[in-house]
Amino acid sequence: MEINQIILRQIKMDLLHPFTTSVGTEEDKDIILVEVKSKSGLSGWGESVSITRPIYNEETVQTNWHMMNDHLIPLLYREPLSHPDEVSERFKEIRGNYNAKAAIEGAIWDLYAKEQNISLAKALGGVKDKIPVGVSVGIQESEAKMLKQIEGYLNQGYKRVKVKIRPGWDIEILKMIRQEYPTIQLMADANCAYTLRDTDRLKALDEFGLTMIEQPLDHDDIIDHSKLQAELSTPICLDESIKGVEDARKAIELGSCKIINLKVGRVGGLTESKKIHELCVKHDIPMWCGGMLEAGIGRAHNIAITSLSNFIYPGDTAPSSHYWKQDIIKPEVQMKDGYISVPESPGIGYEPDLKRIEELTLLSRTY
Numbered sequence: 085m086e087i088n089q090i091i092l093r094q095i096k097m098d099l100l101h102p103f104t105t106s107v108g109t110e111e112d113k114d115i116i117l118v119e120v121k122s123k124s125g126l127s128g129w130g131e132s133v134s135i136t137r138p139i140y141n142e143e144t145v146q147t148n149w150h151m152m153n154d155h156l157i158p159l160l161y162r163e164p165l166s167h168p169d170e171v172s173e174r175f176k177e178i179r180g181n182y183n184a185k186a187a188i189e190g191a192i193w194d195l196y197a198k199e200q201n202i203s204l205a206k207a208l209g210g211v212k213d214k215i216p217v218g219v220s221v222g223i224q225e226s227e228a229k230m231l232k233q234i235e236g237y238l239n240q241g242y243k244r245v246k247v248k249i250r251p252g253w254d255i256e257i258l259k260m261i262r263q264e265y266p267t268i269q270l271m272a273d274a275n276c277a278y279t280l281r282d283t284d285r286l287k288a289l290d291e292f293g294l295t296m297i298e299q300p301l302d303h304d305d306i307i308d309h310s311k312l313q314a315e316l317s318t319p320i321c322l323d324e325s326i327k328g329v330e331d332a333r334k335a336i337e338l339g340s341c342k343i344i345n346l347k348v349g350r351v352g353g354l355t356e357s358k359k360i361h362e363l364c365v366k367h368d369i370p371m372w373c374g375g376m377l378e379a380g381i382g383r384a385h386n387i388a389i390t391s392l393s394n395f396i397y398p399g400d401t402a403p404s405s406h407y408w409k410q411d412i413i414k415p416e417v418q419m420k421d422g423y424i425s426v427p428e429s430p431g432i433g434y435e436p437d438l439k440r441i442e443e444l445t446l447l448s449r450t451y
């Protein structure tokens with residue numbers, strides 16, 4: 085793979101609807117796009133999932149820009165690459181900064197797949213031609229508003245509903261949803277809003293037949309989750325705590341979770357994602373793909389990784405129109421009967437809309 089140019093662009097996009105979790109509300113999104121050009125004239129694209137404040141993990145758009153500019157891109161240019169699997173190995177000397185690493189590595193994977201003339205899904209070992217889609221419902225001003233939203237989403241065909249919870253917006257809410265919809269695939273995401281002192285409160289959720297409860301305890305905890313899982317019949321799914329295959333191994337060994345939410349950006353890229361997938365297959369731990377309010381390029385990467393066999397549960401990979409008035413790819417990501425087709429064309433399978441990207445660009449830098 086001969087890279088002869090890298091372009092970083094920071095764009096800003098307005099979300100169609102504000103999205104509230106236990107840690108805050110997002111109304112728009114600043115996004116770093118990575119374009120890696122080869123001597124053959126092909127371009128690979130990646131997208132960082134970081135937001136402007138360090139409330140999901142410690143990274144931000146600004147720290148990503150710094151890491152990419154001052155550390156990661158110089159490492160990439162140090163010597164030629166023959167395969168995208170080498171990128172994460174090369175980035176290993178830089179601690180953490182997984183979102184920044186994943187965005188660059190994702191662009192190299194897209195470029196590699198295009199050079200091989202195969203889809204990114206195929207390059208990663210994907211086996212599915214379509215993936216089931218779930219929807220994530222943020223915390224709302226009122227219960228009535230939330231029920232109305234859920235009704236709309238179910239009518240659109242979503243295969244599973246995930247609601248964001250926090251202490252006080254949990255038991256009553258889930259009870260209400262269950263009364264209305266006794267059989268839907270329902271789960272709750274706490275985004276770290278509880279501690280072991282809330283064990284009784286969390287045990288009370290067992291009666292709602294949730295597919296899983298996601299990340300109830302601290303963002304870097306694995307040990308307390310194992311104590312909690314022993315008390316709950318609802319499977320715990322870990323999100324924030326799993327930053328790589330070693331965290332996954334420890335969580336599985338300790339019994340801290342029964343399901344893993346994979347986010348490519350959180351674990352440093354697609355190569356690490358493949359390793360986690362392999363480990364989870366070995367231990368019979370089902371997975372699904374989480375979302376970080378991605379624009380089209382990040383969304384396309386999520387679709388490709390979700391095509392691997394062990395992504396059992398529907399992911400947070402809703403179509404473009406769920407988030408944006410106009411996405412940055414053509415065609416936009418579309419859902420039919422609750423499924424998204426996995427593209428077969430080379431690379432991510434969606435064309436970046438350069439005109440749209442240009443309109444949204446706040447700053448850019450070329451190497």
Ligand code: MG
Nearest residue numbers: 273298299323
């Ligand atoms: Mg989550």
